[in-house]
Amino acid sequence: MTSRIAKLELFDANCMLGRIIAPKPEFPLSVDALVATMDDFEIGEALVYHASSKEFHPADGNRLLLEEIASCRRLHAMWVVMPSHTGEFPGGPGLVDEMLARGVRAARVFPHPDLHNFSLRAWCSGELLAWLERRRVPLFVDQEQLDWDTVHELCAGHPALPVVLTNVNYRVDRYLYALWEKFANLHVEISSYCGHRQIEAAVERFGADRLLFGTRLPYFTPGSAVAMLSYAAIGDGDRKRIAGDNLRRLLEGVVKR
Secondary structure (H helix, E strand, C coil), X not given: XXXXXXXXXXXXEEEEXXXXXXXXXXXXXXXXXXXXXXXXXXXXXXXXXXXXXXXXXXXXXXXXXXXXHCCCCCEXXXXXXXXXXXXXXXXXXXXXXXXXXXXXXXXXXXXXXXXXXXXCCHHHHHXXXXXXXXXXXXXXXXXXXXXXXXXXXXXXXXXXXXXEEECCCCCCHHHHHHHHHHCCCEEEECXXXXXCCHHHHHHHHHCHHHEECCCCECCCCCHHHHHHHHCCCCCHHHHHHHXXXXXXXXXXCCCCC
């Protein structure tokens, strides 16, 4: 690794742990394998959710996640959550209080009908979103999980809620720029945001605070995201913010009480 990469203090914002339905042999699914991969690419810390939370049931996967990473201080828990209407999760402040009591400072949702099958619009998820917003818990969601009108409604209806779009592809700027012009609470994780000079253009127009380094492990190798950020034609201060400082700021901004 070059010295430029080593100095970045990388904090991965988009990482999955655990067994998935059809893994490739090289997928780093265990804690040890994941940490070894992080070491190979000099990634210091990672925000992780559990595959069982995505593909089986969120509550079970969240429990497994805390058990598996309990002895690894470099891995930080992200819980997958759902609205409380069916009784699978606590309503009101109960879920967020439990998260914070267990040291979990980030949430993720998979609302698409092919996965957890609910709506992020106010009529379905309003209470959940309101409590996440009240405590400033960052909410992560894959771009393909929802349409852009829902992203607009989410950011507009909950302006104090940090929203992080993950797996954002390189063809989204005509949507994304219009939203960034309106909403300071909208952030993008960069593992798939890989158009030519796309990071540079976003930083020049909106500043570096909207972008978070992420790898999408285990689906992607970290190499592309690390190289893309390391050699982007941006200032070292902006590079440092994207590498990890922006994510640390969001996590440190969580209101614990």
